[in-house]
Amino acid sequence: MKDIPLLRHSVIAFLLAAFAPAGAAEKPGTLRILTSFYPVYIHALNVAGNMPGVEVANMAQPSAGCLHDYSITPGDLVRISNADVFVVNGGGMESFMDKAMKHAPGIRVLDLSEGIPMLRENNVVNPHVWLSVSNAIVQVRNLADGLSRIDPARAAAFRANAEQYADKLRALDARMRSGLSDLRTRDIVTFHEAFPYFARAYGLNIAAAIAREPGSEPSARELAGTVEIIRKAGVKAIFAEPQYSSRAAQVIARETGATVFALDPAVTGPPEPGAFIRIMEENLRELQKALK
Numbered sequence: 161m162k163d164i165p166l167l168r169h170s171v172i173a174f175l176l177a178a179f180a181p182a183g184a185a186e187k188p189g190t191l192r193i194l195t196s197f198y199p200v201y202i203h204a205l206n207v208a209g210n211m212p213g214v215e216v217a218n219m220a221q222p223s224a225g226c227l228h229d230y231s232i233t234p235g236d237l238v239r240i241s242n243a244d245v246f247v248v249n250g251g252g253m254e255s256f257m258d259k260a261m262k263h264a265p266g267i268r269v270l271d272l273s274e275g276i277p278m279l280r281e282n283n284v285v286n287p288h289v290w291l292s293v294s295n296a297i298v299q300v301r302n303l304a305d306g307l308s309r310i311d312p313a314r315a316a317a318f319r320a321n322a323e324q325y326a327d328k329l330r331a332l333d334a335r336m337r338s339g340l341s342d343l344r345t346r347d348i349v350t351f352h353e354a355f356p357y358f359a360r361a362y363g364l365n366i367a368a369a370i371a372r373e374p375g376s377e378p379s380a381r382e383l384a385g386t387v388e389i390i391r392k393a394g395v396k397a398i399f400a401e402p403q404y405s406s407r408a409a410q411v412i413a414r415e416t417g418a419t420v421f422a423l424d425p426a427v428t429g430p431p432e433p434g435a436f437i438r439i440m441e442e443n444l445r446e447l448q449k450a451l452k
């Protein structure tokens with residue numbers, strides 16, 4: 161009697177296999193794109209969002225911010241395994257890639273920073289390339305090229321979407337350049353090491369960064385060192401980031417008489433294709449307020 165349930169199971173399994181339409185387990189032709197974090201996700205919404213048969217999802221929570229020291233979860237690893245392509249910023253931002261590749265060795269990875277000259281500090285690559293809008297354009301094109309290789313049937317649509325968005329980004333870049341061409345001072349102090357590409361693109365000078373990475377509160381000695389640099393350089397504007405506590409910035413402002421403004425590295429925000437451009441325009445207004 162014991163083998164009857166087993167028999168029943170195999171009969172059911174046989175019936176399911178025989179009558180299931182071919183490929184029913186996966187929607188045929190669906191391309192599942194998973195991005196690592198917010199800026200990459202916004203690129204992908206512009207290149208592949210709202211296309212029939214294409215799913216765009218983001219791995220990290222919208223509140224995660226930069227992925228430095230991100231602890232990848234078992235759920236993240238499952239989502240990476242189930243995606244057709246995992247789109248990453250590169251430059252070391254996704255520090256968990258070794259673990260992810262071990263878990264999902266067959267996964268196709270698109271590194272959007274390919275071909276972008278990377279800045280280094282103390283021999284460590286700085287991954288915040290997207291904050292130079294011309295680099296963001298390269299990332300968008302890399303994404304369209306990569307997706308076109310994976311899904312040639314949709315290549316024309318990916319490339320057309322990318323060029324449409326690149327036009328908007330080029331116009332933004334021009335507004336940033338002209339809006340920041342005429343400033344009283346070009347010296348700024350930023351909160352974490354997110355802005356070297358931005359500063360280089362728009363001719364700003366980062367006199368100091370208050371904390372090297374978000375979440376690491378500067379020590380009393382580091383704070384004192386930053387205060388010294390700001391006093392010597394006569395820096396009047398400190399830029400905190402909306403994602404992180406501005407406590408250290410407030411302490412430094414009190415010590416130096418400098419004013420705290422906000423500069424957004426565009427690592428959190430609403431899931432909307434126009435969000436990156438809006439954040440950068442807000443950054444432009446804030447810089448003009450602080451430095452004109």
Ligand SMILES: [Zn+2]
Pocket residue numbers: 226227228288352353354
């Ligand atoms: Zn960062």
